[in-house]
Amino acid sequence: MATRLGLDVRGFDAPLGAEITGLDLRKPLDRETVAEILAAWYRHQVLVFPDQDLSPQQMVDFTGQFGEPGKPRMPSRTVRDILPNLPPEVMIVSNIRVDGKPMGLPHDGEMWFHSDMCYVEVPHTATLLYAVELPSWGGNTLFADMYAAYDSLPASLRNRLEDCRALHIHDYKRTDRPSLDVDLDKVGNFAHPVFITHPETGRKALYVNRLMTARIEGLDPAESDGLLEELFTASEDRSLVYEHVWKPGDLVMWDNRCITHARTDFPENERRLLRRTTIVGTQAPR
Ligand SMILES: [Fe+2]
Incomplete structure (x- = not known):
């Protein structure tokens, strides 16, 4: 039976983010609570639910109350061999090796x-x-507010890039720019508008990032590189960032339409393991 237990939303003393307590995420939520969580999410962009105790399937069930849970694009045989009961919607984010093999894509150290x-x-x-x-220590997640990044740009730059699109490439690296020399038929890539409008809040957001955005379409390479560097610098300003220091049992949910995220370094000889789910989108960013 759905429960309603006095939801408490506390905004962080940071540019974004809020903590929600008073909920046991193993239990189904009633419709009003789902609506309250969504309203808080649109307002704060990142929600932290501390002290949870979720099995992989319970995490999928929680996720499914807000939309259709996504399935990782590259299900790893290694992970499925080790964890045969892991629901297909769950991705393991970890630096742990089993018999020398990473559990899916290796998630070691810093990530841009x-x-x-x-x-x-x-x-x-x-x-x-x-x-x-x-x-x-480390392995913290940095969340940057892309509404505020857009708002911070000079009007001349906004006007210059208003109708431009940028190409994003999945050239799996952690701290390096994507290469334009990759065979684009072999890797995920798509060009989205540089500025997008969030369909729920109506707010404009910057939609480029240092790790995956390779170029601005239609510009010569030097101009594209220069403008992108300006956008990256604006988007990574510390005044736009909330840094989450993880505790076991934290469940964090963020909005990819108005947030970029990064990971700080951590010791390579210590174990780090998180489970990830996603909610599928219904429209291309525009
Ligand atoms: Fe990520």
């Missing part, structure tokens, strides 16, 4: 700012991460 799945036509709108094992 990016927006999940910006390299496909219809990216997933939300990403949820649930912390299981954490290192003694």
Whole structure:
């Protein structure tokens, strides 16, 4: 039976983000609570639900109350071999090796700012991460507010790029720019508008990131590189960032349409394991 237990939303002393307490995410939510969580999510962009105790399937069930849970694009045989009961909607985000092999894409150390799945036509709108094992320091997630990044741009730059599109490439790296030398038939890539309008809030957001955005279409390479550097610098300004220091049992849900995220470094000889789900999008960013 759906429960309603006095939801408490507390905005962080940061440019974005809020903590929600008073909910046990293992239990189904009633319709009003789902609506309240969504309203808080649109307002704060990142929601943290601390002290949860979720099995992989419970995480999928929670996710499914807000939309259709996505399935990882590259299900790893290694993960499925080790965790045969892992629901297909759950991706493991970890640096742990089993018999020398990573559990899916290796998630080691620092990772630059990016927006999940910006390299496909219809990216997933939300990403949820649930912390299981954490290192003694680092591996924090930085969340940057892309509404504020857009608002911070000089009017001349906004006008210059108003109708431009940028090409995003999934050239899996963690701290390097995507290469334009890759065979685009072999890797995920898509060109989206540089500025997008969030379909729920109506607010404009910057939609480029240092890790995956390769070029602005239609410009010569030097001009594209120069303008992108200006946009990246604006989008990574610390005044736009909330840094989440994880605790086991944290469930964090963010909005890929108005947030980029990055990971800080952590010790390579310590274990870090989180589970990830997503919510599929229904339209291309525009
Ligand atoms: Fe990510």
